[in-house]
Amino acid sequence: MVQLHVKRGDESLFLFNTTVDTPLETLIQQITAIYNGRLKVERLCSEIPELADHGISLPPNMQGLTEEQIEELNLRDEWGEKCIPSGGSVFRKDEIGRRNGQAPNDKMKEVLMRTVEAATALISKEALDQLRGAVMIVYPMGLPPHDPIRMELEDKEDLSETQASLQVITDDECQLWWAAKEMQRGKKLQDYIGRNEKTKLVVKIQKKGQGAPAREPVITDDQQKQMMMHYYRRQEELKKLEEADDDRYLDSEWSDRQALKRQFQGLTNIKWGPR
Numbered sequence: 001m002v003q004l005h006v007k008r009g010d011e012s013l014f015l016f017n018t019t020v021d022t023p024l025e026t027l028i029q030q031i032t033a034i035y036n037g038r039l040k041v042e043r044l045c046s047e048i049p050e051l052a053d054h055g056i057s058l059p060p061n062m063q064g065l066t067e068e069q070i071e072e073l074n075l076r077d078e079w080g081e082k083c084i085p086s087g088g089s090v091f092r093k094d095e096i097g098r099r100n101g102q103a104p105n106d107k108m109k110e111v112l113m114r115t116v117e118a119a120t121a122l123i124s125k126e127a128l129d130q131l132r133g134a135v136m137i138v139y140p141m142g143l144p145p146h147d148p149i150r151m152e153l154e155d156k157e158d159l160s161e162t163q164a165s166l167q168v169i170t171d172d173e174c175q176l177w178w179a180a181k182e183m184q185r186g187k188k189l190q191d192y193i194g195r196n197e198k199t200k201l202v203v204k205i206q207k208k209g210q211g212a213p214a215r216e217p218v219i220t221d222d223q224q225k226q227m228m229m230h231y232y233r234r235q236e237e238l239k240k241l242e243e244a245d246d247d248r249y250l251d252s253e254w255s256d257r258q259a260l261k262r263q264f265q266g267l268t269n270i271k272w273g274p275r
Contacts, residue, residue, distance in 0.1 A: 002189065005202045006031055009213065013038065013205070014123070020190035020197055024176065024183050032174045034124075035205055039167055041127045044152050045116045048131065052112040054092055054099035056083045056139070057147040064097045079144035086138055108138045128153075173208040180215055 004016045014034060018027060057063075062075050077100060085104035092103040103109065115134035119127035132153050135143065143150040151157045159165040176183045178201055183192055193199055204213040 001197055002193070003200045004031075005200065006035070006205060007202060008035075008205050018189065020188070020193065020195050020199075022189050024187050024189065025185045027189060028174050028176050028183075028185065029171050031176065031203075031205060032169060032171050035174075036168055037125060037128065038123050039164070040152055040157075041119055041123050041131070043157070043164060044128075044131050044149060045120050047149050047152070048112050048116050048135070050094075050099060051104075051135075051143075051147075051149055052109040053103055054094035055085070055089065055102040055104070056080065056100055056144055057098060057149075058100050059144070059146055066097075079146075083139055083141055083143060086140060104138050111137055169205065169207050175206045175208055177204045177206055177213055178202070180212060182212070 001017050002020055004018060006013045006016055016031060016034065018030075051057075056079060058077060059075075059079070062070055062077060065073070065075070080100045080102060084102070085108050087105045087108055089102035090105050091101050093101045104112065112134050115130050119131050122130070135149060135153070145151075148157065159168065178192060181192070183189075183203070193201065206213050
């Protein structure tokens with residue numbers, strides 16, 4: 001079994017097991033599906049805490065309006081009357097004005113938050129099912145069709161003009177790179193790595209038109225830090241050894257064993273040669 005360590009840029013994403021005879025077309029589709037699935041889980045995990053804190057999303061034409069403006073325009077949130085969380089609601093005003101403020105009680109909030117925590121650690125299709133189940137427990141009647149969480153769970157999310165849209169990669173624009181080479185569709189994995197199934201590769205997912213991803217560093221940051229620390233310690237040891245081997249003190253007057261004897265004999269400060 002070939003193990004692929006899938007990355008995008010310097011970010012480590014996930015491990016994927018495959019075989020050498022897998023067509024690149026199939027491999028790219030599988031990796032793209034997992035990659036985009038991870039993004040969906042991450043978006044849900046960032047939105048569900050808002051649901052837990054402030055209830056369901058308001059209709060788009062009511063979001064950001066004050067209570068006075070809503071009353072003046074005679075607007076009504078029909079879904080707010082239908083989508084009541086299990087066990088009743090607790091009012092927690094949404095200062096941003098995106099959600100209706102009818103939040104789940106503490107017990108139901110814990111269900112949502114505990115599931116988000118588990119899904120964040122898992123990040124897989126199973127995580128999507130867990131998040132979907134937690135939302136159904138708290139809102140058995142379902143969420144409004146305009147709620148971003150329901151739209152994500154039904155694959156109807158609109159990411160246009162958002163930062164999240166820049167991260168998504170579709171099947172037809174996805175490229176897979178290994179060893180600074182694009183792995184071309186129409187070939188098999190064995191065309192690049194041979195027939196050895198016991199192989200581990202670092203591959204990078206890239207959007208078409210963005211060019212080749214940056215090469216992997218020869219050594220990691222941690223390895224570089226360890227090397228620098230080792231070099232520094234070695235320099236300090238060599239410095240101490242040099243100091244220990246320094247014998248220039250032997251030329252000093254205080255180190256001359258015969259100095260005291262010559263002083264008693266009056267033989268100090270004797271100079272040879274003409275005056």
